[in-house]
Amino acid sequence: MPLMQHTYDVLQSEMSAAGISLLRLMLAAVLGGAIGLEREFKHRPAGLRTNLFICVGAAMYTLLSDALALKFLGDHTRIAAQIIPGIGFIGAGSILHNRNNLITGITSAATLFVVASVGMAVGGGMYVTAVFGTALILFCLFLLGNAEQRLNLKLTVHSYEVTGASVEDIKAEVNRALECIHAMMDNVLVAETRQHVRLQFELEGTNKEQKQVLRVLKQSSLFESVTPLGPVRSE
DSSP states (O other): OHHHHHHHHHHHHHHHHHHHHHHHHHHHHHHHHHHHHHHHHTTOSSOHHHHHHHHHHHHHHHHHHHHHHHHHTOOTTHHHHTHHHHHHHHHHHTOEEOGGGOEEOHHHHHHHHHHHHHHHHHHTTOHHHHHHHHHHHHHIIIIIHHHHHHTTOSOEEEEEEEEESOHHHHHHHHHHHHGGGTOOOEEEEEEEOSSOEEEEEEEEEOHHHHHHHHHHHHHOSSOSEEEEEEEESOO
């Protein structure tokens, strides 16, 4: 009878601990998923699943670090401490160095870094800190990103397509339109059809400069059509 009671107490204790761990992992999935949704809406490479997995993984490693240290009498922070360099490798893979020394992906890498910290906070039972950190991250991603564009503090790369009768005339007219902001076309692509010539190009500039160039392009009578294709490689 004492053996059965001891077994019951052990199982009850393990189930209670497992229930808390499962709730922490679920909370980590919700918080990481909320940040991942914002990244997914903006079509970033590190989107919903990436941020969710990193947050859940960080929470799980934090839980394992504490549980294994209790079982084998080790350092409670040994496993959790390795999360930071591990996230560093993942973050480095999201940073791209493109032409003209344009570096993109730093915001995505930084987001992954703080998402891991949210997961560690959940795994350590710091629920209020984790929720507040998630809210702060979403505030910065949503509002500060829009503020950067509205205040013309950040350079972005936009793609455009124009159509006309000949390649030479189209290029000359586009270059004339870009003179107003002292910019040049990048990654120019030309495709000829039976009806007209299509020319696609990319342009780096602030939000104000992009709108100014688009307005000048649309005012030109030389183009049959002017189509903004949207931002590329944005943060």
